[in-house]
Amino acid sequence: MSSIPEHPWLMVIGLLVGGVAFGFAPLALAWLWARFFSPQKPGAEKNATYECGLESKGDAWIQFGASYYIYAIVFLVFDVEAIFLLPFAVAFTGLPAGACIAMLVFLLLLVEGLIWACQKGVLTWA
Amino acid sequence: MEQNLKELKIELSKNGIFTTTLEELYNWGRKNSVWPLTFGLACCAIEMIATTMARYDLARFGAEVFRPSPRQADLIIVSGTVTKKMAPQVVRLYNQMPEPKYVIAMGACAISGGPFRDGYNVLKGIDRYIPVDVHIPGCPPRPEALIHAFMTLQKKIEEQSLSGADRPRHLDADLPSEFPVPSFGEHGLEPPNNPDVFFNEPGNPLKVIQ
Numbered sequence: 001m002s003s004i005p006e007h008p009w010l011m012v013i014g015l016l017v018g019g020v021a022f023g024f025a026p027l028a029l030a031w032l033w034a035r036f037f038s039p040q041k042p043g044a045e046k047n048a049t050y051e052c053g054l055e056s057k058g059d060a061w062i063q064f065g066a067s068y069y070i071y072a073i074v075f076l077v078f079d080v081e082a083i084f085l086l087p088f089a090v091a092f093t094g095l096p097a098g099a100c101i102a103m104l105v106f107l108l109l110l111v112e113g114l115i116w117a118c119q120k121g122v123l124t125w126a
Numbered sequence: 127m128e129q130n131l132k133e134l135k136i137e138l139s140k141n142g143i144f145t146t147t148l149e150e151l152y153n154w155g156r157k158n159s160v161w162p163l164t165f166g167l168a169c170c171a172i173e174m175i176a177t178t179m180a181r182y183d184l185a186r187f188g189a190e191v192f193r194p195s196p197r198q199a200d201l202i203i204v205s206g207t208v209t210k211k212m213a214p215q216v217v218r219l220y221n222q223m224p225e226p227k228y229v230i231a232m233g234a235c236a237i238s239g240g241p242f243r244d245g246y247n248v249l250k251g252i253d254r255y256i257p258v259d260v261h262i263p264g265c266p267p268r269p270e271a272l273i274h275a276f277m278t279l280q281k282k283i284e285e286q287s288l289s290g291a292d293r294p295r296h297l298d299a300d301l302p303s304e305f306p307v308p309s310f311g312e313h314g315l316e317p318p319n320n321p322d323v324f325f326n327e328p329g330n331p332l333k334v335i336q
Contacts, residue, residue: 039296041225041296043221048222050222
C-alpha cells in the first residue's frame with residue numbers, strides 16, 4: 001500500500017479522461033490532417049446537395065400534408081390492434097381479471113378511434 | 127537524384143535495412159483503400175456485384191466497401207451503357223466525389239458505346255466527359271477482368287509521384303475540381319465532348335488510354 005492517501009475517485013476520473021481522450025484523439029488527428037494536408041477543391045457542384053446525380057429542386061424544408069395523420073390512426077386501429085388481439089385470444093382462458101380489464105381498456109381506446117374515424121367518413125370509399 | 131535514392135534503397139535492403147519514403151507509404155495506403163461508388167448502369171453491374179462477392183472477393187484489394195454516396199468514394203466504376211439521359215448524372219456524380227478520384231470504364235459500352243453505338247440515345251464512351259483511368263473491354267467483362275483493371279489502377283496509384291509536373295490532379299491546385307456537365311440540346315448532348323479530356327488527333331491518341 002502506498003503511503004500517499006488517494007482520493008477514492010481518482011482512478012475513475014483518470015480512466016474517464018483516458019477514455020475520452022482515446023475517443024477524441026483519432027477524430028482530432030483526422031481533423032488536423034484534413035485541415036492541413038488534404039487537397040481541398042471545393043466547387044458549386046461538388047458542394048451541392050446529393051440527389052443521386054440529379055440536380056436538387058427547391059428546398060428540403062418543405063411542409064408535408066398533415067392530412068396523412070388519418071392513415072396513421074387507422075393503421076393503428078386495424079393493424080396494431082390485430083397484433084395484440086391474437087395473443088390476447090390465445091391466452092384468454094388463463095388471464096387474471098386485471099390483465100383482462102387492461103386489455104379491454106386498450107380495445108376500448110382503439111374502438112373509440114374507430115368510431116371517430118367512422119363518423120369522420122374516412123372508412124367510406126366512393 | 128531519384129535514381130540514386132532507389133539504388134541506395136536497394137543497397138540498404140541488401141544489408142537488411144528496410145527503408146521507405148513518405149511517397150511510397152502514402153501511395154501504399156491509398157492504393158489499398160480505394161472505395162468504389164455503389165453505381166451500376168447495366169448488365170456489367172451484375173459482373174461488378176459478382177466481383178465483390180465471396181467467389182471473386184474484391185475485399186482482397188481493400189475495395190469491398192462500396193459507398194452509397196459519392197462523398198466517401200474514391201472510384202467510380204462506369205459499369206454499363208451510358209445513355210445520353212444518364213450521362214449528365216454520371217458526370218455530376220463524378221464531380222461530387224472528393225479528390226483523389228479515379229474512373230474505371232467497364233465494358234464495351236462504357237468505353238465506346240459497344241453494340242449500341244449506333245443507338246440515337248447512347249453515349250459513345252464516357253471518356254468524352256470525364257478522364258478514365260482504366261478501360262476494360264468485354265461484353266460484359268468477367269469479374270477477373272474487373273479485378274485486373276483494379277490491379278492496374280492500384281499500380282497506377284502506386285507509381286504516382288506526389289510532386290513535380292506529373293503529380294496527380296488532386297495535388298495540383300490549378301486544375302479544376304469539376305468537369306462541365308453536358309446538357310440536352312437540339313441534337314443530343316451539348317457539348318458533344320469535353321475537349322479537355324477527350325481529343326483524338328493523328329499522332330496524339332487519346333491521352334487517357336492505359
